[in-house]
Amino acid sequence: MPYSDGDLALRVEGLGKRYRLGEREPYLALRDVISRAVRRPGRRRADPDASFWALRDVSFEVPSGEALAIVGRNGAGKSTLLKILSRITEPTEGQAVVAGRVGALLEVGTGFHPELTGRENVALNGAILGMRRHEIGAKFDDIVDFAGVARFVDTPVKRYSSGMRARLAFAVAAFLDTDILVVDEVLAVGDAEFQKKCLGTMGDAARGGRTVLFVSHNMTAVESLCQRAVWLDGGRVVADGPALEVVGQYLSTSFSQLGEQMWADVGSAPGNDGVRIRRAAVRPESGAPSDPIDVRTPLALEFEYWNLRPGAQLNLSLHVYNAQGVMVFNALPYQEKVWQGRPFPQGLYRDTCHVPGDLLNDGTYRIDLMVVEGNRAIYRHDEILVFEVRDDPGSRDGWFGSWEGAVRPALAWETEQLAGDAALETALD
Known part of the structure; x- marks a missing residue:
């Protein structure tokens, strides 16, 4: 105007x-x-x-x-x-x-x-x-x-x-x-x-x-x-x-969908002399990277990588951001039972991070990947994955306003009546 x-x-x-x-x-x-x-x-x-x-x-x-x-x-x-x-x-x-x-x-x-x-x-x-x-x-x-x-x-x-x-x-x-x-x-x-x-x-x-x-x-x-x-x-x-x-x-x-990336040639794959990335993907637990994701969908975040140095002790660190640039969570494999804390022989590895449904809000998310050895990041790949989480109208019970918050967990909730009309009238007298 x-x-x-x-x-x-x-x-x-x-x-x-x-x-x-x-x-x-x-x-x-x-x-x-x-x-x-x-x-x-x-x-x-x-x-x-x-x-x-x-x-x-x-x-x-x-x-x-x-x-x-x-x-x-x-x-x-x-x-x-x-x-x-x-x-x-x-x-x-x-x-x-x-x-x-x-x-x-x-x-x-x-x-x-x-x-x-x-x-x-x-x-x-x-x-x-x-x-x-x-x-x-x-x-x-x-x-x-x-x-x-x-x-x-x-x-x-x-x-x-x-x-x-x-x-x-x-x-x-x-x-x-x-x-x-x-x-x-x-x-x-x-x-x-x-x-x-x-x-x-x-x-x-x-x-x-x-x-x-x-x-x-x-x-x-x-x-x-x-x-x-x-x-x-x-x-x-x-x-x-x-x-x-x-x-x-x-x-x-402003965000292009990037649900899967693959680099078949170890020589040209992103990384360095310690580690190189072969594949990154986000998909429904029981589906493919091209399948739609909504707020109720459990997710698998998959990362395949070559360890090039014998004896390296590697961890992956995933920084997950929403479209507003807010970090929603940082995932680390500290509960992994097989390789956590052990030296890695040279070879090809796959890490899978399982994200439960009813956690993320609807919107666009990006994942920054860091490969960590000890307390030091030896490689970082920003926006290695970008994906969309769709709304599920069935979970809103007819309400279509903005659902605020960086996450949207389905939390257990109970409501119970502690007293009836007679007790209320007595309290008001």
Whole structure:
């Protein structure tokens, strides 16, 4: 819907960004600008095949006080868009009109000088945003308290851990008085407690009337924080609308089904000099990998692999994620009775993990495989399997709303009456 200029925090019109492949974006001095303006006759034109459009014809508007998510696969153009909105880079075509000051957290320690202390970097970032010294001082204690770096605030940030830099960078962006808060996927570097604090702070900012732009692969966070989402793919806007609808469209088309993979040749199979994968499959316990799976279906997760080193003690570790990026469970063969703890002779092996029915919720799942020896992963294969678990309408008893939760177990449940009407009337008297 169209908005009046006074209601808008952002207006993006026909935005495009082109990069020259194999070249860094140059820093231009005045002489470079002048020389570019005076083109020499006969100059060879740039090869159009040597350029790449990270964004093309992107248009949308964001009213003040809205929390907007930008979703899409890696390489879709999300970070490029945020860098243009944060005035870090210039667009090749189109325009982005930003009303107000922008606090951006696009990389860990964005805008930090490594030789300056935490205190000095907070002051520097505030000055860059156009704030006065007394305004920065009024927020300083909140920033340090949120970041949890009070003991180290007078230490150069080059000595901070990545987590400390992330906490301080987010606190600076969140607590200094900006009209628009821009946050990229950098929250992934923090621990669970830090991520929870950040999401809570962004939610408070949005409810307080600030505009929030949020990029994340965690669709649960997107749906809980943002009312609206823009889906980018290949640098273009695919969908723009309510967050729940856009996220649903994105998830339904962003995962290709990969229920079985086979590599017959040990020489070209994925792996290394210790182990190579021959086959991976997910199937119903009594069926084939091509058979449908619903929430009631018991599953067999099968992995065949060559052990190439005699005497190796191997374990497989399966990380199972739902479409929102939440790890549903991590499976290890610690209850396996035959080979657990024994050295493996060279040869071909098969591990089967049995997953009971009535455990997984409906949706798309991916499995990351790790081959572990001792406490060390010697090989990792991400998204080795991707599969869909369908709903079973018969188990809903006529109710078709969203079934919340990462899992959906069928748990034993009893209801019994402890007293009748007479006891209730007595209790009410």
